[in-house]
Amino acid sequence: MSEHPLILGIETSCDETGVGLVRGCELLGDEVASSVDQHARFGGVVPEVASRAHLEAMIPTVRRTLDSAGVEKDDIDAVAVTAGPGLAGALLVGVSAAKAYAMALGKPLYGVNHLVGHVAVDQLEHGPLPKPAIALLVSGGHTSLLLVNDLATDVVSLGDTVDDAAGEAYDKVARLLELPYPGGPHIDRAARSGSASALRFPRGKWGDGTYDFSFSGLKTAVARHVEEADRSGSPLVLADIAAAFQDSVVDVLTRKAVDACVENGVRTLVISGGVAANSALRALAEQRCAEAGIELRVPRPRLCTDNGAMIAALGSEVVAAGLPPSPLDLGTDTSLPVSMPLAV
Structure with a gap:
């Protein structure tokens, strides 16, 4: 392989079929086919629907990615694919496709x-990640704080959600407020015209001495507020509820992330995952990182949500580290621990 091999990345952990092409830290192609509209009427992702959508979208999405990058299949040096965590059926479609491409092209699989x-994926926008770094991952299924010593070989979990992930809480609160799915963008938009100080919602696991998160109690507090207003006939100010809810979420996320940086002597914080596109989270993180003298790195919104580029970017790191390819009987792991950047 050349110094910077061309990596094809395939991502199918949830409801988006992502395919990316990366060479080193250079993004050459990035295409996504989302099935979110098919899940909207259910208020959440239906695994069987997602799996079928991945199956139908896979080959066209790979073709679009190759065409947009101006490369041929034979130019690919290695194939990387999400092996976990994620939805079992969705992961299986992606891993099966990656095996087929790797076998057909005679290239290694990761x-x-x-x-x-x-x-x-942050490296595709901001260049090589300083070592060590702290990463805050916030999405529909995950809220985690990670100590990243090396992307390919040494990632340590500092804390995780003990119940609802931040994005999941956004979706559930949006449903309470009769806002569309997915809830994050709609709550963010509504909150801009509301007052975060009009209501005070709880901060889960606030100041408990851990890096863990909890948003279930916050969701319940919002539900009780809505129920009480219904019983009393009081008007519901949707914008104020959205603003107060969002203020609670981003307050806890940013405080624990900055604390993790300070307490571990780390000067770089990366925030990624779908909720990283949230305007309030970005603004408060910028403020608190500036006050603490911490460099904040947040990929552009397109790269924060699930995509194939992020899998190709990690694949590039794994190849550069000289790690052995995965076997062709590679399985999927719905709860693959973050301490295993490369599945075995």
Whole structure:
């Protein structure tokens, strides 16, 4: 292989079929086919629907990615694919496709970790990640704080959600407020015209001495507020509820992330995952990082949500580290630990 091999990345952990092409830290192609509209009427992702959508979208999405990058299949040096964590059926479609491409092209296969991919993608925008770094991952299924010593070989979990992930809480609160799915963008938009100080919602696991998160109690507090207003006939100010809810979420996320940096002597914080596109989270993180003298790195919104580029970026790191390819009987792992950037 050349110094910077061309990596094809395939991501199918949830409801988006992502395919990316990366050479080193250079993004050459990035295409996504989302099935979110098919899940909207259910208020959440239906695994069987997602799996079928991946199956139908896979080959066209790979073709679009190759065409947009101006390369041929034979130019690919290695194939990287999300092996976990994620939905079982969705992961299986992606891994099966990656095996087929790897076998057909005679190229090595690398099954990699979805969560670590969310960190690796930042390098496509901001260049090599300083070592060590702290990463805050916030998405519909995950809220995690990671100590990243090396993307390919040494990632340590500092804390995780003990119940609802931040994005999941956004979706559930949006449903309470009769806002569309997915809830994050709609709550963010509504909150801009509201007052975060009009209501005070709880901060889960606030100041408990850990890096863990909890948003279930916050969701319940919002539900009780809505129920009480219904019983009393009081008017509901949707914008104020959205602003107060969002203020609670981003307050906890940013405080624990900055604390993790300070307490571990780390000067770089990466925020990624779908919720990283949230305007309030970005603004408060910028403020608190500036006050603490910490460099904040947040990929552009397109790269924060699930995509194939992040898997290709992690694959590039794994190849550069000289790690052995995954076997062709590679399985999927719905709960693949973050300490395993490369699945075995």
